Amino acid sequence: MENIQTFMINHPLLSMAMILPFSLIIVIGIFSILINFVLPVILAFWLSGWVYTAIVGEKVQKYYQQPLWFIRYKSAV
Numbered sequence: 001m002e003n004i005q006t007f008m009i010n011h012p013l014l015s016m017a018m019i020l021p022f023s024l025i026i027v028i029g030i031f032s033i034l035i036n037f038v039l040p041v042i043l044a045f046w047l048s049g050w051v052y053t054a055i056v057g058e059k060v061q062k063y064y065q066q067p068l069w070f071i072r073y074k075s076a077v
Helices: 002-011 014-056 059-067
Strands: none
Touching: 002 014
């Protein structure tokens, strides 16, 4: 372990170049999950709420003022 550490201290650019592919794979994986799954779910959720308010005939301002209007909270009393 000391050999690797001294090599990395003596050659920082080469060490960063060796670490770069692994960190790039991790970052690409995270971004692909976000772009391919999370973002479409958020957009579909927003669009379904917008279409629902348009069909039901409610005011669009209600959707923007209270974004979670469809969740019914139980009172603590």
